[in-house]
Amino acid sequence: MLRQPDEWYEYRPKGRCWAVYLMKRDATGSTGKHIGTYLCREDAKSEVRKGNYKLKKNGTDKV
8 A cells, every 4th residue: 555755745726826835744644834826726736746856856755
């Protein structure tokens, strides 16, 4: 069974914009820290890909 990493980036709609969050898993679930807001989905998606790539490259995803 695949596990999600302990830290990851994700994007969600926020009104007419898109918000990017850094999610962290803990014993009670997961919490997110707001990173930025983008006008279009493609920009938010690109930022999430960059952030997740950095986490994986640095070895901080701990799968």
